Amino acid sequence: MPQHTFILNGSPVTVDVADDVRLLWVLRDVLGVTGPKYGCGLGVCQACTSHVNGKAFNPCSVPVSALQPTDEITTIEGLPATVGKDLHPMQEAWLAYDVAQCGYCQPGQIMAAVAKVRQARAAGHEIGEADFDEIRNICRCGTYHRIREAITAAAKEF
Numbered sequence: 001m002p003q004h005t006f007i008l009n010g011s012p013v014t015v016d017v018a019d020d021v022r023l024l025w026v027l028r029d030v031l032g033v034t035g036p037k038y039g040c041g042l043g044v045c046q047a048c049t050s051h052v053n054g055k056a057f058n059p060c061s062v063p064v065s066a067l068q069p070t071d072e073i074t075t076i077e078g079l080p081a082t083v084g085k086d087l088h089p090m091q092e093a094w095l096a097y098d099v100a101q102c103g104y105c106q107p108g109q110i111m112a113a114v115a116k117v118r119q120a121r122a123a124g125h126e127i128g129e130a131d132f133d134e135i136r137n138i139c140r141c142g143t144y145h146r147i148r149e150a151i152t153a154a155a156k157e158f
Helices: 023-030 089-096 106-122 129-134 144-155
Strands: 003-008 011-016 050-052 055-057 072-074
Touching: 050 106, 055 106, 089 106, 089 144, 106 129, 106 144
Parallel strands: 003 072
Antiparallel strands: 003 011, 050 055, 050 072
């Protein structure tokens, strides 16, 4: 079995899995990281959204062989460490704005939101309506209004 090494939530990991195994299954089934959720397996629902090198991506669509040893994967479990707190400001805003109903999509929603705020700032502006429209994560409970409010509030905190 081939070995694959990458950085997960700040620590290097090595797994023995076939090259074509999707990263989502490596995270969940091999490494026990269950924050990224399985929804569609096609990168459409984006319930599994995590970060690779600081950018949002869907591990359900990426074979583990696509990763390099220097690639840094951050899941919802590792997000607070990126700001050195118990919770990331986006997670705090999610609680303050009572965003979650069923909660299934929320880790992916939060990871997408953090990446989008960072992307907007890198482009020289604060997050706005056009940026919100680019977030494609699906929430079956329909809490989109509260999601936008939480993102707007959290963006002021990091």
